[in-house]
Amino acid sequence: MSFDINKIRSDFPILKKKINGKQLIYFDNAATSQTPSCVIDSISDYYKNYNSNIHRGVHSLSEQATESYEDSREKIRAHFNAKYKEEIIFTSGTTHSINIVSNGFVKLIGKGDEVIVSGLEHHSNIVPWQMMCEKNNAKLNVIPINDDGELDLDELKKIVSKKTKIVFLNHVSNALGIINPIEEIIKLSHENGAYVLIDGAQSAAHFKIDLQHLDVDFFTASAHKLCGPTGIGFLYGKKELLNKIDPLMGGGEMISDVTFEKTSYADLPQKFEAGTPNISGVIAFGVAIDYLNKIGFNNIEKYELELLDYATTKLKKIDGLKIYGDVKNKTSVISFNIIGIHSYDIGSILDKYGVAVRTGQHCAQPIMDYFNIPGTVRVSLSFLNTFDEIDILCEALLKAKSMLS
Amino acid sequence: MSFDINKIRSDFPILKKKINGKQLIYFDNAATSQTPSCVIDSISDYYKNYNSNIHRGVHSLSEQATESYEDSREKIRAHFNAKYKEEIIFTSGTTHSINIVSNGFVKLIGKGDEVIVSGLEHHSNIVPWQMMCEKNNAKLNVIPINDDGELDLDELKKIVSKKTKIVFLNHVSNALGIINPIEEIIKLSHENGAYVLIDGAQSAAHFKIDLQHLDVDFFTASAHKLCGPTGIGFLYGKKELLNKIDPLMGGGEMISDVTFEKTSYADLPQKFEAGTPNISGVIAFGVAIDYLNKIGFNNIEKYELELLDYATTKLKKIDGLKIYGDVKNKTSVISFNIIGIHSYDIGSILDKYGVAVRTGQHCAQPIMDYFNIPGTVRVSLSFLNTFDEIDILCEALLKAKSMLS
Amino acid sequence: MTIENLQQNLIEDFSFFEDWTQRYEYMIELSKGLEKMDEQMKNDKNIIKGCQSKVWLHAELNEGKIKFLADSEAIITRGIIAILLTIFNNRTPNEIIESDTNFIEKIGLKEHLSPNRANGLYSMIKQIKFYAIAFSKK
């Protein structure tokens, strides 16, 4: 399929919105992606036509809902190329997924053991592990970053050892857009007998991911960053590992046998899907993946990198504008400051021009601490954006700058 | 408002559905409720007009989403009459809520302490506590039931003591529809210094609940049983208790300060809402509560009890039909068997007549074990059902019976 | 008769039915011919997961052929079991391993059963094939 930006934009009703009298320009795609009509309609369709609790239901509605729900699992499996369908666990999002794994590792590792996090993480991939370490006394080591915001693999080589039990990092940094060298990190970790969890919240929307090829042990992403709805995501884990870890939550569906004396867990994936799941969310997630594949990840990647190039070049022309993480290997995210002006002030003024950006720490305080800044302005582009929008951003930035200095 | 059943039914698009060529008759309301157009539309509206990640966003979309999200919290607070807005925590549903509390109590109680569960529980209110007891060695005691399916309060008086730290039970049993005497149980528990968690998954849709009046310590319900969407619910907890317990999950939003050395939690309710929440779900949940209040819980309660009466009388006329939990104080749920026929066979045949019922254990295996049956047929009525539908059910049951015996 | 012949017969039998009542009545009829399974065989070891009603399946090798005994609490499920055993009972492991299972779609069982029930059906077939593979290695 060729990439027709106007046609694609027309699939997204929100892009017609006016903000403060101006056309909405949405540059906050890394926080949440916008939603195409087909995904929105699939949610309505569910509630209008086959809303029902799933599994164990004997009636037709329940069967239709169950089938659509399980079809969606198969779509996710196929798209990310997991080996088995039951390796795909539906969660409420990346944060939930990571907590399942960190909680599961409470019992698997202990005092004297070590775990490694990158210095480039979202709080969701730091805090759960700190909570784990508090329980099992494992030691948390950090892969440091350099002044470009890149991970220092030489340092990783020094801290990884046979004591290392699991290494967790994001595929792409949400604050800077840098793509981490996960193939190398997975190899290095596996050589030392450590498992690897990859937080794909910021990568899955931008290029195709092959889980079997990566040979990663755990992987997760959120639907709301993939043109899907809020409140849904998935955790991938290798079957033998998912079988090994305890579930985070107990409840209906996740058990095979319950007495007051003893309970036995159900097989995968149910073991980790306690309670009534976000059924409409799961189904719509599948529709979103189909939609993205229809556009084609090759097309998306190519177009987004063109946008990134154009925007980076133009922004750099603004006096006093400093980009953080301005490296070669990145997705279409630009994190910057204008020297002497607080990101929050810039964001507030941009909003008046209809331009939506994110400002602040981006839930990645350690990165901000490293650069010793209170935050950045983050422009996160997606395949829905246009070159014109970037021009308008630059004009609005100049106006904000003159107002604020 | 007077109660106009035809007008109300026309708010629910799914009720026009045909199943196996017959008009859908939905008697599985206790598993999940159906969804009115206003709730469905609020979800579409969100994605079409103001989809955005919430909190910390500086742009207008994010602010609109944040405001709607927080408005919904206020709607839930007001409806259930909690004292403070921050006592309402959004969760993915009842199961998630209960796990937050059971996990929070891991550290608060220990060996020698006791906890009490009722014999009438859904697995979601058993398994999380078993997981807790495994970690802290607390002892799990059970309030037994009698042959009518009612809790034996005399037995409770014997097992509750100063050692008891928390008592947890459902307000209404999902398997039998029995309303438990929670006021008495709360009083008795508090007298012994024990906290009480009430699982309101099956009560909140049927009558109005006043949390401050009940003086309950924790309460929870799921939106999908309250005309809302799947994947969302809430946990109520008294402020001082929520402040006391550790969060189940770590992540973005729920911290106020993160370094690799130390992290401090944010204030309520954020402390328990790690990660991007189900934003559209929360907003639609608020719309559902508004919708139910527009119909009026008095109207709902009155109409549903009339339906229950009619159905109970009619069903009892069927030879060999035995109702479990046929007591005075119950919601519009009828759980039964026809002697000699498996519930699953009945459910399968009813489905062919367009009648959706649930069959099996209803995630409440201990109750089935008590009655020594593999399961029941559960007809769960709501204010959407009609007397005619009950007549059709009875006819279909007679046909099923003659086919299967 | 070969497994294939039997499957062909079943497909024809089922093609005559005009509505679900006939199909169900036929399955209920078939269920009555099911060989009785010993109560003590209905143990946890023999339970098949993934079915809505309890299903037990026992297998033993008898002079090179596999003898199956199976039962369920629900009569419609018993009917399904009866169909499967008509086809697979007293066959050699290899016959079972090599047999095709798309007769299920052709019977229309899949549509006329529900996906949940179809899941149970597939679980049973999976277990039958699992036994066949296990016995073929002895």
Added chain:
Amino acid sequence: MTIENLQQNLIEDFSFFEDWTQRYEYMIELSKGLEKMDEQMKNDKNIIKGCQSKVWLHAELNEGKIKFLADSEAIITRGIIAILLTIFNNRTPNEIIESDTNFIEKIGLKEHLSPNRANGLYSMIKQIKFYAIAFSKK
């Protein structure tokens, strides 16, 4: 001037602005007149939670009146602080406690600020009132 008079003045000042640029420019202008806050006062104890940019507020009782010092990293927030201090600085605890705060709506600050920023604003007012109550008990 009483708190009420000052509030009335502000409401009038703001009513003259025709668009957001004028409002913002006015706030930015006001921010420049803010009394300097000692760097060492910008400590964790003085941080106000719930604001998008960091806000510090320090208070001390001086001859029966409360002296406030406040600052923020962001200039628009400094403008808001300036407005609040114009009204509440050097007042007795009781004056502050008894003052009405619905001038915020009347200024149109609430609509023209965002809810998030408005939250920050309310957090600041809450903290100001909190100090007043604390000092009134001394």
